[in-house]
Amino acid sequence: MKPTFPFSALVGQQEMTQALMIAAVDPAVGGVLILGDRGTGKSTAVRALARLLPEVRVTEGCPYGCDPAKGSGPCGEGCPRPEGDQSEVKSHMKPVPVVDLPLGVTEDRVVGALDLERALTKGEKAFEPGLLARANRGFLYIDEVNLLEDHIVDLLLDAAASGETVVEREGLSVRHPSKFVLIGSGNPEEGDLRPQMLDRFGLSVEVGTPGEIATRVEVVRRRDAFERDPEAFLDRWADEEKALRARIVAAQGHIGSVQVPDEVLAKAAELCMELGTDGLRGELTLIRTSRALAALDAAPAVTLDHLRRVAPMALAHRLRRDPLDETGSGARVGRAIDTVLGPAAAGAPGSAQAVG
Structure with missing residues (x-):
């Protein structure tokens, strides 16, 4: 796995890091919109937070990474969970998913479509899950979200509101979970977000290029040290990451009270x-x-x-x-x-x- 810059080593941008931590503690907040200059650590912070969080338990072979401790029976098309007794369900731990949704992505890539390879080679009608399936129980990250095409925005709004994806096409009728924390970033100078999309984000923060010499120097120093020797840098920040992870886990357990x-x-x-x-x-x-x-x-x-x-x-x-x-x-x-x-x-x- 490619090393990820530690969340605890981020310099400044306290409002952004605080908003991301809040979204991690309670995904029901509704995601985070990060607006500002390029090169200010937006995507670095999102990936760092996902790597900071403890791994999640998922059902073995489920394309949606469902939680084996919740519910019974398949959560969607292709999920191997049986009805009734769940004691024999196999599971394993995996990192919290972070899925990038690129500009220009097609509708089929987002929601999924007919698996053409299986249809042509085996004559079977099967569903090939899309990006929303991969993002279930994790983060869906959209860079330059303000440039996203309208029909893709509509798909995301539907999934974010309902917590599931519904695919009705090519003879397929599929419904599967897609509960994710929506993280968007962009530069306001390149265009505005649709009001419906803007309202869907629970939190919005603005980030800018640091204006203090000491802050800029520290950002460059840490990034350079990470790129020259990632393992040593991660070791140096391991205790801070552990403490921050414990704080988030404790908050997740405490929030209900x-x-x-x-x-x-x-x-x-x-x-x-x-x-x-x-x-x-x-x-x-x-x-x-x-x-x-x-x-x-x-x-x-x-x-x-x-x-x-x-x-x-x-x-x-x-x-x-x-x-x-x-x-x-x-x-x-x-x-x-x-x-x-x-x-x-x-x-x-x-x-x-x-x-x-």
Whole structure:
């Protein structure tokens, strides 16, 4: 396996790394959209996070990597799980999948299609799974997501909303699980996302080229050291990776017991009303994200500070454009936070400095 740059060795970009960790703790947050310059570590961070997470147990021979401990019977076309007793189901561990969805990809490649080789050589009608099948229980990463063709966007929206892929074509009728964390990256200068796709992302963060000499030097130093001797570099960061992995695993186990006080619920609703967000998805994402951050902090309950720290990434991309307000969405969210929650106390954390 090709070595992957350690997540804990990333320099800066705290908002991006925090958002990715939150999505790893609770995939129900809805994925992460990362917008900004090229060469700022977006794809490196996604792959590093996947390698950081503990391996998952999958059913032997299942093309969708289903969890043998959940349910009985086949999860989809080609899954070998029998009905009834699951004690004999074979399984093994494998890394969390990270699947790249390239620009120009065809619909057949995304959702799957008829296996032509088997149809021609054996006369059998069989399903060949696509990228959504491979991404099940993992990450689907789309670089330059704002340039994706509309019909592919529609397929992704359907799968992301339902958690499954349905294929009806060429005499095939297949339904299989495709639950994944959607990660998109792009440069806003190259085009806007469709509103439907933008709303599907739970969190959105902006990254930029570091403006401090010391930060730029440290980025180059670490990357150069990794490329010259990957094994030695990984050994050097092994303890930090282990500690960060333990923190995420502990948060995944703890999140179910994290309480959300009524005061936090009321302030989340007030914040969304202040910003004029459409629907209730903003409040739901705010609460889920705050709960995941509290779990990462090993806190028993969500606080207003957690709400303050996640509000920009959960709400900035949900704002309507205001032609009379030339300030960016981040500044508008900041003003709303000060109005609803009051100015941040001196020394209060603006964002989690989890890595870097």
